[in-house]
Amino acid sequence: MGMVIGGLVERKFGGRTGALLGSIIYTFGVGSTFYSIQHSYAATLLTMGGIASVGSSIAYSSILPTAQRWLPDNVGLAGGVIIGGYGCGAFILSPLQTTFINPLDYSVNDQGFFTQEDLLERVPYVFIVMAIFFTVFQSIGLIFVGQPSSDIHVETENLIGTNSEIRVEQARVWPQLRTTTFLVLFLSLTCNATWVQLTSGLYKAYGQQFIDSDFFLSLIGSISSVFNAGSRVFWGAIADTTSYRFSMSIVCSLGAVLAFCLPLVKMIDNDVLFLATVCLIFSCIGGTFSIFPFITHKCFSKANFSVMYGFLQCAVSVAGLIAGLISTHALNEIGFEYLFIVCGFFMLTSLFLTFIVHKTDLAQLMVTAEREHLEEDYQIYQ
Incomplete structure (x- = not known):
């Protein structure tokens, strides 16, 4: 529900306030995990899985609509840039965490766990390091967050103009939640997010079955995060220039093929091939989280985007439950x-x-609204 809260905060107080609130909650959740992870699994679940997740969601859903207001005619690209930054964190965090926790490149045991005492003793302190790291970068980022000036003229006011678009713009949130459009998008995101969480969450454990180097697996995480971030900008631009159906159908088709091919990668037992497969998987992950904001903006209007996208993101929580049960x-x-x-x-x-x-x-x-636009453009041209 952090996405919904963030959408409501952004709608009432603006993106910077929402991002500030989310950043404080998120950093507090990460930092307090230093204590909770030494206490119990339940406490860790509360601080890192609960508090930090809520804070991250609030900040995420506050910044995304703010970026789209700066580029109203390229909402896919705007969302892709922001979401790309959201996904780029692993490029820095993955080697940082691995180097701090496992500087001697220990390998897991036969059950897939690290048992070295010196390694395990360093785990709680990595949360302090990350909290400091996040505080610095969040402070810098918040300085540059702002709303576009109301006197800035844009060539096209997206989703305002035709009769059909005005009906969408004036619709309240609750009626939109009951539409078949929201239901289909919710189910689609649930399926995509389940695939995302299973593949991204298990690829390293799967790779440990035939790759011994933990540093190489960490390298895979860093390189794939670049594909994750870059692909979000790429897929956002593709959605802007083509359509939701075209771009998402490619993402889903490629994602299915890559999942089916992972067992073959293990049979071939090639480290580089596994790296390439994981990078392509993360490219599809980037597409998933870049294209859904685009279609949400198009279908539910910019006025309702932040709240509706927050509700749509509840599908990710449902997917987390499904992925958890399956794994x-x-x-x-x-x-x-x-x-x-x-x-x-x-x-x-x-x-x-x-x-x-x-x-x-x-x-x-x-x-219908797009057709009305075409008719208006044709009449103006005539």
Whole structure:
């Protein structure tokens, strides 16, 4: 629900206030994990899984609509840049955490766990290091956050002008939550996010079965984060110039194929091939979290974007529960190979939903609006 809270805060107080609130909560959650991780799993779940997640969501949903206001005609690109920064953190954090915790490049035991005492003793302190790191970068970022001036003229006021668009703009949040458009997008994001959490959460454990170097696996995490961040800008621009259905269908198709191919990568036992596969997977992850803000803005209007996208992001929480149940109860029974095949079918389901979203109520209304724009442009030209 942090996304919803962030959307409401941004709507009432602005993006900088929302980002400041989210940053404080997030950094507090990370820093307090130094104590909670030494106390119990439940306490760690509260600070890192609860408090930090809420803070991150509030900041994320506050900054995203602010960026879109600066580029109203390129909301996909604007969202891609912001979300790219959101996904680029692993490029710095992954080697930072690995170097701090495991400077001697220890390997896991046969059960996939680190048991070296000196390594385990360093784990709590990494949260203090990260909290300091986040505080510095958040302070710098907040200085440059601001709303565009109201007297700045943009060539096209997105989603305002035609009768169909005005009806979308004036719709309240609750009626929009009951539309078939929201339902289809919610289910589609649930499928995509389940695939995201299973592949991104388990690729390292899977790689440890045939790759011994923890540093190389950390390198994979760093390089793939670059693909994750860069692809978000790329897919945002693609969505701007083409359509949601075109861009998302490519992401879902490629994601399904990559999940199906992961067992083959292990059979080939090639480190570089595994690196390339993971990088492509993270490119699809970037596409997922770049294209959904685009379609949310298009279907639910810029006036309702921050709140509606917050509600849509609840699908990620649902996906987290699904991914947790699958990885906890099914992984030991079916193994990594069959689990990744299941992941592929989640993306195929999302592909089907992508092809039918244009038949939903609000999506059809937006198609009508686009036709009205074309007719107006034609009349002006004549």
